[in-house]
Each structure stands twice: as C-alpha cells, then as structure tokens.
Amino acid sequence: MSDGIDHGQFAEGRHVNYWKLDRALERELRRIYTDDEFEWAESRLSEFGEIVGHTIADNADYIDDHGPELEPYDKHGEVQNRVRYPAEQLENERLAYEMGIVSDSFEAPPGREEPMPLSHNLAMQYLLCYADPGFDCPVAMTAGAALVLEKFDDGDLAGYYEGLTSRTYADLLEGAMFLTEKQGGSDVGANETRAEWDQDEECWRLYGEKWFCSNIDAEGTLALARTEDAPEGTQGLSMFLVPHADPDEAGDGPYTKGDRLEDGPLAPDEVNDQLYRRLKDKLGTIAVPTGEVEFTGAKAHLVGEEENGFKQMTEMLNVERLSNAAASCGIIGRVLLESKIYAANREAFGETIDQYPLMRADLVDMAVDHEAAMAYTFEAARLLSERERAERGADSAEGDTDAEDTYRLMRLLVPIAKARTARMAVDTASYGMEIHGGNGYVNDFVTNRLLRDAQVLPIWEGTENILSLDVLRALEREDAHEPLFEAIEDRLETVSHPALADAAETVEAEYHDLAGALAMLAGADGEYAQLSAKRLAHYVFDVFTGALLLKEAQTKLDDGNGRMALVARRFVATELETPDARGIASGDRFALEAFEPIVRGASVDPETLSEPMAADD
Structure with missing residues (x-):
C-alpha cells in the first residue's frame, strides 16, 4: 500500500532519521506518554534520531576501530589513570548528553515544568543503540547513579547529582x-x-x-x-x-x-x-x-x-536492566532496518531478494519479534516511570494499593525483559549477518559490529539463569503473580474484534495454563522450581506479550488500521501455538500475504482481515 516504506530508496541503514523510520517506537511512546509529553517529545526525538542516524552512527564505526586506550602511568611511573578517547567519542558524548538523554528525566527540560518520565530516557537510549550500544552503557549508568542519589542521598552529594543530571557537557559527570x-x-x-x-x-x-x-x-x-x-x-x-x-x-x-x-x-x-x-x-x-x-x-x-x-544497588539494577532491554531492542531495530534495505536492493537470479518467499518469511518474523520486544519493554518502562513518579510526588502515600501493584508487576517484568530481549538481539544480529552474506561477516559492514555488541547483552546486569531465579523471588516473596494475572485479564477483556478472536482464545487458554503452572510450582520443592525458572520466565513473556499486542491491535482496529492485528496474530501463532506437522501441511501463506504491512508498515483495512490477503507477485 502507498503508506508503507520503500526501503529500496536507501543504500544502507545510516544517514537516515531513525525516529522517522521506526513506527514501532512512535506507537509505543504515544501509548505510554501523556498527550502533552508526546507533543513536547516528538520534535526532539526526531532531532535526536537525525543526529544518531548521521553523526553518531558514523563516529561509532570509527570508534569501534580506534577505541579508548588506557595510560595507567605517566612517563615518570606515577599513577595517572588516563583513558585517552578519540575525538569522535567526545563528540558523541556531547551530542547525546546535551540533547538531554539523562537530564530530561530528572530535571525539567526547556519547555516543560516537570521532568519527563524515565521511559523517555529509555526511548533515547533505544535510538542511541541503533548506532552505538557500547556508548549506551555509560549513559545508562549515569542515569542509574542519578536515580540512586535522588533516592538515597541526604544532600551531601548534591554536587554530584547536579553533574550526573547536567544538560551542559562541560558540567557533566558520567x-x-x-x-x-x-x-x-x-x-x-x-x-x-x-x-x-x-x-x-x-x-x-x-x-x-x-x-x-x-x-x-x-x-x-x-x-x-x-x-x-x-x-x-x-x-x-x-x-x-x-x-x-x-x-x-x-x-x-x-x-x-x-x-x-x-x-x-x-x-x-x-x-x-x-x-x-x-x-x-x-x-x-x-x-x-x-x-x-x-x-x-x-x-x-x-x-x-x-x-x-544492596537495596540501593537493586534500585539501580531496575534502570540498568531496562536499559539493557532498550539496547537489545535498538540492536534488533537497526539489524531489521539494515536487512530490509539490503533485501530491497540486493538482486539474485533476476529479482531483489525480498521477493523470495523464504526471505519474506524471515523479514516478517524479524519484524514481529521487534514489535513484541518493543511492546513488552516499554510496558515495563511505563511501570517503572509510574512508580518513580509516584515516589517523587507529594500525593504518593505509603500503602497505596495501586502503587504497590505497579511495583510488584514491574519487579516481575523487568528481569524477564532483560533476559528475553537480550537473547532476541543476539539471534537477530546473527541472522542479519547471514542475510548480508559474506559482507555481513566483514568488519567494514555494521552487522559485524552489531553482533559483537549484542553478545554482551545476555551477560550485563545478570545472566539469564540469574534473572530467571530473580523471577522466582518476585513470585515467591512479593506475590507478583497477582498483578500479572490482573494485567493479562484486563487486556484480554478489551479484545472484541472478530479478527482477533482466535488469537485471543489461544492467549486466554495459555494464560490459564500459566496460572496452573505457577500454582504447581508454588507447591514444588525448591530444586524443581529452579529447574523450571527459565522456561517460566519465557512463558510469562509470551503470554503477557500476546495480551499486550492484542490490546494494541484492538486499539488500532478501532482507529481503522488492521496492521497490528496481523502482528499480534503472527506472534501468538509463532510463540503460543503448536501446529500439526510443524505447520508444513497447513497451507499457511501468511508471510507472503502480510509482507507489505508487517515489513514495510503499510496500513490494513480491518474489513479485509477475515479474508486472505493478496500476496505481491
């Protein structure tokens, strides 16, 4: 359809505006921001997406080959602890911090009377990771350190807090x-x-x-x-x-x-x-x-x-783990963009390779994974923002039931967000390299670096095993299943369109099975609970994300666009259904029929969702 993106117009995934090309991010922020927050942020995110897509992306490739160097001693053998940075890295730092990547979520930015939510910091980290997930690590820790001082310092370290949240590079502390x-x-x-x-x-x-x-x-x-x-x-x-x-x-x-x-x-x-x-x-x-x-x-x-x-560290870890998830989503987004562009331009056997069924299926599933990771991560970010805003506000009362439920659900979702998206980033980056063939394996092309950068994400801020055990603690100590079940039920109750009926039935059935599994584990011995922890974390992600995507699909259907319905149906079919004969005998042509809307972002008339969609020839 005409409102889709023609990726063949680009040579590669740089020298573009990442914000303007990322409709998933725009959709999620419209959902979790207030109207006035989004109105203020939209032009600034567009400006930042332009900066990241041009200057920061170019600098990032140079930094990868000419990174920081340590000079621990001076020429007299005295300790100096000097890290020498290339000028390109200092430029990236100045551009990102002066755009408010940290400060805007702690101090009221220009044009506003109060700070943006912490989800805004995560959205900007996400865009930054299209270019350089390595640089995002200091950004994330700067935000985390600022949060710790905001929560626990009695005022003696006010100068450090002011430096961590500075919008002026000369006054900044990382x-x-x-x-x-x-x-x-x-x-x-x-x-x-x-x-x-x-x-x-x-x-x-x-x-x-x-x-x-x-x-x-x-x-x-x-x-x-x-x-x-x-x-x-x-x-x-x-x-x-x-x-x-x-x-x-x-x-x-x-x-x-x-x-x-x-x-x-x-x-x-x-x-x-x-x-x-x-x-x-x-x-x-x-x-x-x-x-x-x-x-x-x-x-x-x-x-x-x-x-x-240790308590203070866990507060910082909530931010760091969601930053890790945002970085994972950013890598997935960049790899997906590079893959779409390459497939739209690379010709083989007389056709661009995005015309071939197997490549179309791969791009559809990569796009659905990206949408799923974004929906889950930014829902967790919304909960974190609500919790922190309540603690900052004078109206937050100890014992507030809603605030307590928000915390308990956030406490469960955050480690799962980090664990699942990190693995998705590695898998997506690996396959993005394969799409590019031999070029993808060479350091001259960005897919090489994206895979190397992605590989640390399952390790930073806790391995998947550690995070899965943390999920058990959230369930056992804080009864986090209660707000989880309520959140899933609330979302499923909003789904009414016939095009979503089958997928909603599947998610509801899996939700009941998940509840049964949790009840069984509650009575199981600790060893078996630990043995099941990783499978449980993935199960929670799949069921909760299925419910999230279905609600978002219903909202978009109400607005006259059925694209998200296709995304939700594909996610549910892929992650929660078990087709006979692995689907080979089903005759399913979904990836061919839904390629335009899912990969290129074209709108879908809701009236057509009950009928087979015409595949492009």
Whole structure:
C-alpha cells in the first residue's frame, strides 16, 4: 500500500532519521506518554534520531576501530589513570548528553515544568543503540547513579547529582557501577572490598579489587564495600561514591568533563588512590572502556545509610536492566532496518531478494519479534516511570494499593525483559549477518559490529539463569503473580474484534495454563522450581506479550488500521501455538500475504482481515 516504506530508496541503514523510520517506537511512546509529553517529545526525538542516524552512527564505526586506550602511568611511573578517547567519542558524548538523554528525566527540560518520565530516557537510549550500544552503557549508568542519589542521598552529594543530571557537557559527570569482583561475580554477597574510616582525613577509604568495571574512568562511580564489623553477605554491604579525582584536589565542586577538556590529564597528586590496571580486550562494545580497578585507599563518600548498599544497588539494577532491554531492542531495530534495505536492493537470479518467499518469511518474523520486544519493554518502562513518579510526588502515600501493584508487576517484568530481549538481539544480529552474506561477516559492514555488541547483552546486569531465579523471588516473596494475572485479564477483556478472536482464545487458554503452572510450582520443592525458572520466565513473556499486542491491535482496529492485528496474530501463532506437522501441511501463506504491512508498515483495512490477503507477485 502507498503508506508503507520503500526501503529500496536507501543504500544502507545510516544517514537516515531513525525516529522517522521506526513506527514501532512512535506507537509505543504515544501509548505510554501523556498527550502533552508526546507533543513536547516528538520534535526532539526526531532531532535526536537525525543526529544518531548521521553523526553518531558514523563516529561509532570509527570508534569501534580506534577505541579508548588506557595510560595507567605517566612517563615518570606515577599513577595517572588516563583513558585517552578519540575525538569522535567526545563528540558523541556531547551530542547525546546535551540533547538531554539523562537530564530530561530528572530535571525539567526547556519547555516543560516537570521532568519527563524515565521511559523517555529509555526511548533515547533505544535510538542511541541503533548506532552505538557500547556508548549506551555509560549513559545508562549515569542515569542509574542519578536515580540512586535522588533516592538515597541526604544532600551531601548534591554536587554530584547536579553533574550526573547536567544538560551542559562541560558540567557533566558520567556515572558507573563497580560491582563485579573476581571471586564473587553474580554472588554479590561474596564481595570483599572493604571501607575504612580515615579519622585524620575525615573520609572513607576503599581497599580491594573490582574485576569488570565498565566506564572505568567515570567522574562519579558507585561501588559496594563492607565497613568494619559489618555482617557477611549482602546485608553487610554499603554503597559509596568514588570520584575519579581526589576530591580534596579537585577544587570547587566535583571534577567534570569540562575540567578534563580544559586542564587535560590529572597530575599524579590529583588522582584518587586507585589504579586502573588494564582495559579488557573485549569482543565488542569498544566505546565503553572496561577494565580492572584496584582500590588502594581511594577516598569515597558514603551514600545514605551504612549496610543499605544492596537495596540501593537493586534500585539501580531496575534502570540498568531496562536499559539493557532498550539496547537489545535498538540492536534488533537497526539489524531489521539494515536487512530490509539490503533485501530491497540486493538482486539474485533476476529479482531483489525480498521477493523470495523464504526471505519474506524471515523479514516478517524479524519484524514481529521487534514489535513484541518493543511492546513488552516499554510496558515495563511505563511501570517503572509510574512508580518513580509516584515516589517523587507529594500525593504518593505509603500503602497505596495501586502503587504497590505497579511495583510488584514491574519487579516481575523487568528481569524477564532483560533476559528475553537480550537473547532476541543476539539471534537477530546473527541472522542479519547471514542475510548480508559474506559482507555481513566483514568488519567494514555494521552487522559485524552489531553482533559483537549484542553478545554482551545476555551477560550485563545478570545472566539469564540469574534473572530467571530473580523471577522466582518476585513470585515467591512479593506475590507478583497477582498483578500479572490482573494485567493479562484486563487486556484480554478489551479484545472484541472478530479478527482477533482466535488469537485471543489461544492467549486466554495459555494464560490459564500459566496460572496452573505457577500454582504447581508454588507447591514444588525448591530444586524443581529452579529447574523450571527459565522456561517460566519465557512463558510469562509470551503470554503477557500476546495480551499486550492484542490490546494494541484492538486499539488500532478501532482507529481503522488492521496492521497490528496481523502482528499480534503472527506472534501468538509463532510463540503460543503448536501446529500439526510443524505447520508444513497447513497451507499457511501468511508471510507472503502480510509482507507489505508487517515489513514495510503499510496500513490494513480491518474489513479485509477475515479474508486472505493478496500476496505481491
């Protein structure tokens, strides 16, 4: 149809406006933003999509080949902890932060009286990850660190909060979280870094090693450490903010990006007492320098109360895990765009390859996966935003049932969002490389980098096994199944169009089976529950996403467009139905008939949904 996108007009998925080409993002934000939020954000997201699609995307490819380099010592052998960045990376930083990628969700941006929801930060991260998921890691940690200070600082670290949420690059502090230790890994309670009070200097000092430190030279790093006589395990951990520069030598206020640009590398006596030993030689995400840090008495600021660090870290993890999911969705979106463009231009045997049935089926299913990942991730983002806005607002009352249900549902959905979308990103990036053939395997083409960047997403912020166990905790400790069931039922109740009837019946049947499975697991022994945890996480994703897509399809049908009905039906058929003979004998020609609307975004007359759609010849 005429309102679809002709991907053959593009040479590749760059030098374009990612916002304008991503109708799934626009749809989700129209759904979860208020009208005034979307009205304010639309032009700014379009501007950011243009910047990412041109300057940031070009810079990202250069950075992948010429990434940050560590110079731990100066020529006299004194510790300087200098990370040297290419100018292209500094330009990307300035462009993203000054567009408000972090600040707009914490401080009222120009033209507004209050901050945007945290979902806006995630939407901008999503667009950024079309170009550089590696750079998105510091952005996500900056937002996470800002949230921790907003929630738990008593005002002593106001200067750091102001820097983390600055819209002016010269005043900016980037954040980081140094969590992983060699002996601990996912077992955070095994962390051995210790904090000692220096009576003479009247400050805390940290001693110990951190093994996997992304954004190693952040101006404001959060780290967990154990104070003297603190208990073992997670309950004995406290949260500290560790400045990059010695705070007593930094002058007035925290050390900022502007200080770095104006004054150059720190002098050895200005370096906080820590050693950046080396940068990891990573497969991907080259833009973020990841290394090993040895604390040798680094001065640090206690954040909030002692022995509250693990709780504070979990608050940051909610943001980080959704940032991971947004990054996964961004990679899926970029790979899908590159694949659509390549298939519309590449000729084989006298036809562009997007005319062949197998390629059409692949592109349809990649597009449906993208729509599903977006719907689930931004629903979780909506819940996170509602929860944080309620906590910020004066009208949030302790014991509010709606607020409690929002938290419990968010608590369940977030780890699943991270786990499922990360795996989808790896699979999609791998197949996108295959679509491009030999070129896709070569470093000159972006699919090579996207696969390398995607591969860390199942690892960052908890592996799939760790996240699946977290799902069990949310169900066992917080009865998160209750708001989950209510949310699924509410969405299914909105579905009334005949074109959705079969899919809705399938989702409802699977919902009841899911409820039965949860009831069985509640009475099972712990070992069996753990054995089933990963399957359960995927099951929740499939049923909940099916209900989400059906509701969105109903809304669009009410507006006169049946495209989302096709998306919802395909997702349900693929993820929740088990066809006889694996569907081979069904005669199903869906991928051919629905190619135009699903892949190119063309509108669909709802009246045609009960009839076979004519496939393009």
